Every structure is written in C-alpha cells, then in structure tokens.
Amino acid sequence: MKPILMLGGTGKTGRRIASQLAARAIPVRIGSRGNTPSFDWNDRATWASALAGVSAAYISYNPDLAAPGASEAVGAFADLAVAMGVKRLILLSGRGEPEAQRAEDMLKRSGADWTILRCSWFMQNFSESFMLDAVLSGQVALPVGAVGEPFVDADDIADVAVAAFIDDRHIGQLYELTGPRLLTFAEAIKEIAEASGRDIRFVRLTPEEFSASLAEQQLPEDLIALLKMLFTEVLDGRNEHLSDGVSDALHRPARDFTDYARAVATSGVWGGAQ
Ligand SMILES: NC(=O)c1ccc[n+]([C@@H]2O[C@H](COP(=O)([O-])OP(=O)(O)OC[C@H]3O[C@@H](n4cnc5c(N)ncnc54)[C@H](OP(=O)(O)O)[C@@H]3O)[C@@H](O)[C@H]2O)c1
Numbered sequence: 001m002k003p004i005l006m007l008g009g010t011g012k013t014g015r016r017i018a019s020q021l022a023a024r025a026i027p028v029r030i031g032s033r034g035n036t037p038s039f040d041w042n043d044r045a046t047w048a049s050a051l052a053g054v055s056a057a058y059i060s061y062n063p064d065l066a067a068p069g070a071s072e073a074v075g076a077f078a079d080l081a082v083a084m085g086v087k088r089l090i091l092l093s094g095r096g097e098p099e100a101q102r103a104e105d106m107l108k109r110s111g112a113d114w115t116i117l118r119c120s121w122f123m124q125n126f127s128e129s130f131m132l133d134a135v136l137s138g139q140v141a142l143p144v145g146a147v148g149e150p151f152v153d154a155d156d157i158a159d160v161a162v163a164a165f166i167d168d169r170h171i172g173q174l175y176e177l178t179g180p181r182l183l184t185f186a187e188a189i190k191e192i193a194e195a196s197g198r199d200i201r202f203v204r205l206t207p208e209e210f211s212a213s214l215a216e217q218q219l220p221e222d223l224i225a226l227l228k229m230l231f232t233e234v235l236d237g238r239n240e241h242l243s244d245g246v247s248d249a250l251h252r253p254a255r256d257f258t259d260y261a262r263a264v265a266t267s268g269v270w271g272g273a274q
Pocket residue numbers: 007008009010011012013014031032033034035039040041042060061062063064065066092093094095119120121122125
C-alpha cells in the first residue's frame with residue numbers, strides 16, 4: 001500500500017491523523033523539515049521527493065494559511081501533486097481569512113480530488129502551541145475583546161481527516177469545523193483556570209500594546225504582523241457563529257471546550273491541582 005503524505009505530520013493536527021492512520025495499518029510519510037526526505041514549504045526543491053510514490057496528501061501549511069504567499073505555495077504544491085499522479089488532497093484551512101480562502105480556490109482549480117477542512121481556532125492552541133507559555137505564566141494578554149469563538153478540538157479535525165482519507169464520499173466536500181459553543185478568550189481562560197485549579201488572568205491589550213510586547217520578546221516582524229492580524233481582523237466578529245461540519249462529516253456532535261479543558265488538566269500539562 002502506498003503511504004499517505006502528512007504535511008505538518010508532527011504538528012497539532014498532522015500528528016493525530018498520522019497516529020490514527022498508523023493504528024489502521026495505513027502507511028504514512030511525515031512531511032516536515034525534520035523528516036527524511038525533508039519537506040520545506042520554503043524550498044520547492046524538496047516537494048517532489050516528499051510526493052514521490054504516495055497515494056494522497058494532507059496539506060497543512062506553515063506558518064499559517066492566512067500569511068501572505070500561502071495561497072500561491074499551496075496552489076503550486078497541489079499542481080505538482082496532481083501532475084505527479086497524487087490526486088487525493090485534503091487541505092487544512094481557516095475561517096474568514098482571505099488568503100486561506102484563496103488557497104482553497106487554488107486547490108479546487110488544481111484538478112485534485114479535494115476535501116477542505118475549514119476550521120475555527122484550535123482548542124489545542126492553549127495546550128500545545130503559542131498560548132501555552134502564557135497559560136503557564138498565569139496571565140494571558142491578547143488584543144481581543146468579547147467576541148465569541150467556537151474553538152474546535154484538534155481530535156475532531158483528525159477524525160474528519162481520517163474519515164475523508166478512507167471514504168471517497170468526502171471528495172468535493174468543504175467542511176466548516178467548529179466546536180459546539182461560542183466562548184470569548186476570557187471565558188476560555190476561566191474554564192482553563194477552573195479545570196486546572198490555577199489562578200490565570202485574562203488581560204485585554206490594544207493591538208499596539210500586543211505588537212510591542214511581541215517585539216520585546218524579539219519575535220520576527222512578519223510573525224508579529226501575522227499574529228496581530230489573526231487576533232484583530234480574524235477575531236472582529238466575522239467568525240462568531242457555529243457550523244455543523246463535525247456532525248455532517250462524522251454523524252456525532254463536536255467535542256466541547258469543558259471536556260478538552262478537563263482532559264488537559266488531568267494530563268498535568270497546565271500544572272496546578274488535578
Ligand atoms: N491553530 C489554529 O487555531 C488554526 C485554526 C485554523 C487553521 N489553522 C491552520 O493550521 C495550519 C497549522 O496546522 P497545525 O496546527 O496542525 O500545525 P502546527 O502544529 O502549527 O505545525 C507544526 C508542523 O509543521 C511543520 N513545519 C513547520 N515549519 C515548516 C516548514 N517551513 N515546512 C514544512 N513543514 C513545516 C513542523 O515540523 P518541522 O518543524 O519538522 O518542519 C510540524 O510538523 C496553518 O496552516 C493554519 O493556518 C490553524
């Protein structure tokens with residue numbers, strides 16, 4: 001059996017999909033800079049060897065599908081995949097992000113047998129990603145107000161991706177994947193504090209204060225601009241609604257933030273009383 005190429009296969013979603021496929025004895029090739037052969041979005045010379053001999057690919061773009069140039073890179077990757085006979089492509093996308101929606105269009109135009117997973121913010125950003133350090137420090141300071149976001153569990157995204165890889169009825173489907181409940185960032189932090197038994201504060205910053213604090217941490221300018229855009233434009237209310245993608249694809253409800261918070265607290269990742 002030919003392997004499935006898992007771009008970002010050690011990341012929040014790719015790692016989960018890869019392990020579920022491996023449990024089903026479906027071979028997987030991880031596509032990342034740390035793998036052999038190496039795959040690097042910034043080095044097109046690495047793309048063909050990652051695609052050689054695979055049956056399908058999961059496309060998780062890095063650093064973010066909302067970043068300038070993402071759609072062009074995803075389009076070029078999809079065109080190369082189709083030219084190499086790899087037609088089954090699943091794209092991890094984001095909601096309300098013009099560059100991500102352009103990438104979706106490029107995928108559709110490539111001639112691939114596509115499925116698109118257009119996701120809300122991941123719950124796992126608080127436990128496996130850039131917000132974990134702030135949670136651990138006891139203060140999460142962001143330029144976002146009382147806007148509700150339906151955080152989605154990366155396990156649900158992985159379940160939908162695996163279903164799509166093993167069942168061709170998902171070809172041509174765009175699933176908008178959200179959690180079952182809108183929460184503000186302040187409410188999400190409150191749930192994390194309660195679940196972990198820790199004192200964690202949410203502080204609202206202005207966009208300027210946020211950029212200045214990231215600059216102090218010596219983050220590169222393009223990353224600061226990207227984070228500022230994600231927290232301001234994408235969280236301006238345009239995505240303040242629930243979608244049925246998880247139940248449409250899996251015929252079960254999406255996982256709730258409280259269950260996620262309790263499970264992570266029990267794992268000890270956030271410290272505190274468990
Ligand atoms: N986080 C959210 O809330 C959210 C919401 C909606 C959509 N998204 C989309 O999700 C995608 C990120 O997916 P994720 O969260 O599953 O992954 P992730 O955890 O952010 O990604 C880490 C993975 O990407 C690889 N990687 C990093 N830089 C790379 C590069 N230059 N070339 C190739 N691989 C690289 C890493 O491996 P190496 O270090 O070995 O290369 C690792 O496997 C983004 O496109 C984003 O737009 C995110």
